[in-house]
Amino acid sequence: MDTLKDRVCIITGAGRGIGREHALLFAAEGAKVVVNDLGGAPDGSGSDATPGAEVVAEIRAAGGEAIANADDVSTWEGAERLVKQAIDTYGDLHVLVNNAGILRDRMLVNMSEAEWDAVIQVHLKGHFAPLRFAAAYWRDQFKAGVRVPRSVINTASTSGLFGQPGQTNYGSAKSGIATLSIIASAELGRYGIRVNAIAPAAATRLTSSLVDQTGEERDPDAWSPLDPSNVSPFVAYLATADCPINGRAFFVMGGEVHLFHPWRIVDSLSKDGTWTVEELQEQAAGFQEFTFDYGHPLGPQA
Template sequence: MAAEGTGICAGRVVAVTGAGRGLGRAHALAFAAEGARVVVNDLGVGLDGTPAADSPAERVAEEIRGAGGEAVAHAGDIATSEGAASLVATALDAFGRLDTLVNNAGFLRDRMLVNLDEDDWDAVVRVHLKGHFLPLRYAAGHWRAETKAGRPPRARVVNTSSGAGLLGSVGQANYAAAKAGILALTLVAAAELARYGVQVNALAPAARTRMTERTFAATMAAPRDDGFDAMAPENVSPLVVWLGSPACEGVTGRVFEAEAGRITVMEGWRPGPTAEKPARRNPAEAGEAARALLASATAPLPVHGTAPDPP
């Protein structure tokens, strides 16, 4: 498959979680097309996280091998220590190394906040947030050991957040909270792992997948007359491949949005207007200062799913 691309990832070993369908599958195929050997992880569950009968990871691995690439399937649960550790072990056993980790696995259990029960909260936070932490933890442990052995890697991690994590999303409190947590995890990991040659970035993609087709069905653009499908998952993968390659040297701790042909660097929390007083305020004074600051602050972007104000 490398001959079809630029070879930007030639020789690298890449593990992609949730790679049986949608964005993960597109990423796995794109890495393989650029010369990478790929570990295709997918637990094979349904949209809500319940077990399914098929093995999408093996299908994608077979697709890569059928096109001349190298790939192995991994069906472990990466939100468990055993599954995350075995993901790294699979890469080492099959290909002798691990260079890039793409954390992508996830599912939805959407409810309005007053109807969201504890099980739905725990399940979504587990697979998205814990399912990012554990593979990152075990991959980082391997890369630290490599550094201490005198073999410093040029390792890359690409985490998957969402516009819901950046702005919030009505009916998705569990998902939005997990995706926001992934952004903070990305910042911490980038700072802590730089000494081991690891770069960590995050992506907030917008594309047509099993997770989004029902939620955003009314707003997703149809393919244009020229055949370009703006919401195809494959549009997001080139940025992921670049972030997973040596070519992105020096880029770490950043968050990108990607949709169709658009790439945006997101700029997170920064100090805005500030009021100083060399003494403690009473509540009324604190409120007066806050009101004045809000009047000069930039208004936040709307939460996804909120209706615009009436004219």
């Protein structure tokens, strides 16, 4: 306990699912938590401040410190207000957990412009905008001589890192978030800011397809690897002041944590001079024969 004592933490999308579990654990570990949740439907429509307020009430009833925020983090103004509220309320900001998201699944040829734009907006811009305002504040603090460890944990997905048909919008945003994390870690490390990403697997209202489809009855009291609370301890570890990890992406599910390897070159052709199309017809087709071991923890068909 108290591994996050007095760390001021923003958690977006914290009214339900994985975000809620993050907020409860962070508070139990001594953090001062800003519970952000717009309270929309799984597809992003509507808004309801109730879920976020209920999480705050639960934290306070357990003796923790928390405030609610219902700003839309996918907007520039909402992200700025969220970061400002944390600083104005608690005097500082140490941790940002970007977790908010929506789903609008559709096969590529049937996807509408609105379905593409909404998912990219909430996920990718909804990660970038809070990070931008938090990082600007942290940079100014660092230049002013306030050298405090800061941490950002972004939420990617195996849908982006491994690929999932029917989710070109979601997967593109999530792989973009992983790349955002790596680049941000390189830019912000000089200011004492660590940026990492997780790709969680858990049974929530956004990931119901992950739930066991065998039809067998489960013991509600038995431990399940798809319980969202399994993901939060590793996120809390990444948020601790003395965690050394920076610029990494992880798959987290149940009792497992797996480190991703970013893009790397695995095969090549070379010659002195410029290739002709005919030469490439003869030699480049072999690239298709190269097989990849993605190392997917859930198996090749997951």
